[in-house]
Amino acid sequence: MTHPSADLLQRFSFDDTVIRGEIAHLNTSYQEVLDRHQYPDVVARPLGELMAATALLSSSLKFKGRLTLQVRLPGNISLLQSETDEQGRLRAIARYNTEQASDELTLVDGQLVITLEPEQGQRYQGIVAIDGGNVAEALENYFEQSEQLPTRFWLACNTGTAAGFMLQRMPETTTAKHDPDDWNRIHHLATTLKHDELLQLGNETLLHRLYHEEDIRLYPATDLSxxxxxxHPRIATALKQLGEAELRNIIEESGRVEINCDFCQQQYQFTSDDVDEMFAQSKVH
Ligand SMILES: [Zn+2]
Structure with a gap:
């Protein structure tokens, strides 16, 4: 039995159909993000929903690499960003104007940006407009436009916990044909799902409540974290963009370059020796 207070992703499918789904529960993984930033509620909630969506989509990563979802907006909350790798290892960040932090998030005049970065191979980016609605609807538009796989999302977030539920109609195979009645019925039943149920119920209970008359198959759950x-080397690569003279200036003034990772707040320090090393290679030429 899966427990809603775990950090797990679990796939399910309906026998003799081309419909499958995923359920994600985020607890510690979401709290780790909140522990590192003092996000107000209006930021923390949509960020949790975006993390849940990212977790759902991690199941579709067929390569080693990263998937990033960004919500870019013109208003007080300018960026919500959530990332995962193929192992469901997540991180997230938000950028917002702290003075207007209590203003409600309005998803108008924005963009949803989906980036896929395989370790080997071509980077792919897809962009859909966000104008009204919520994160789930923006994702649905994306799948409609670019993947041609009808996909529906239900996302919920509460203090310290986030969850997501996804239904997807896969392409037909030789053995499984698409039947519009199946999709309509299964989709319709999911529309009765309440946020509290999604956040609080174990997957077996949730699926039983929605689909006790369907032949449903539940796959082994995988960890999210x-x-x-x-x-240090990645931050060094980024710092190098500032140029050697600028880095030497900072070290002269402060003794070292100190930089915090935006995502996890880990502090990195760079001394004059580190700067020597950073630029040593370029000096050979
Ligand atoms: Zn970090």
Whole structure:
């Protein structure tokens, strides 16, 4: 039995149909993000929903690499960003104007940006407009436009916990054909799902409540976790963009360069020796 207070992703499918789904529960992984930032509620909630959506989509990563969802907006909350790798290791960040932090988030005149970055191979980016609605609807538009796979999302977030539920109609195979009645019925039943049920019920109970008359198959759950990809060498690569003279100036004034990772707040320090090393290679030429 899966428990809603775990950090798990679980797939299910309906026998003799081309319909499958995923359920994600985020607890520790979401709290790790909240522990590192003092996000007000209006920021923390949509960020949790975006993390849940990212977790749902991690199941579709067929390669080693990263998937990033960004909500870019012109208002007080300018960016919500959530990332995962193929192992469901997540991190997230928000950028917002602290003085207007209590203003409600309005998803108008914005963009949803989906970026896929395989370790090997071509980076892909898809963008859909966000104008009204919520994160779930923006994702649904994306799948409608770019993947041609009808996909529906239910996202919920409460203090310290986030959850997501997804239904997807896969392409037909030789053995499983698409039947519009199946999709309509299964989708319709999911529309009765309440936020509290999604957040609080174990997956078996939730699926039984919605689909006790369907032949449903539940697959083994996989872990979701918080993980930041930052490291001393990665930060060094980013710092290098400032140029050697600027870095030497900072070290002269402050003794070292100190920088915090935006995502996890881990502090990295760079001394004059580190700067020597950063630019040593370029000096050979
Ligand atoms: Zn980090």
């Amino acid at each position: 918080f993980y930041c990809t930052c490291s």
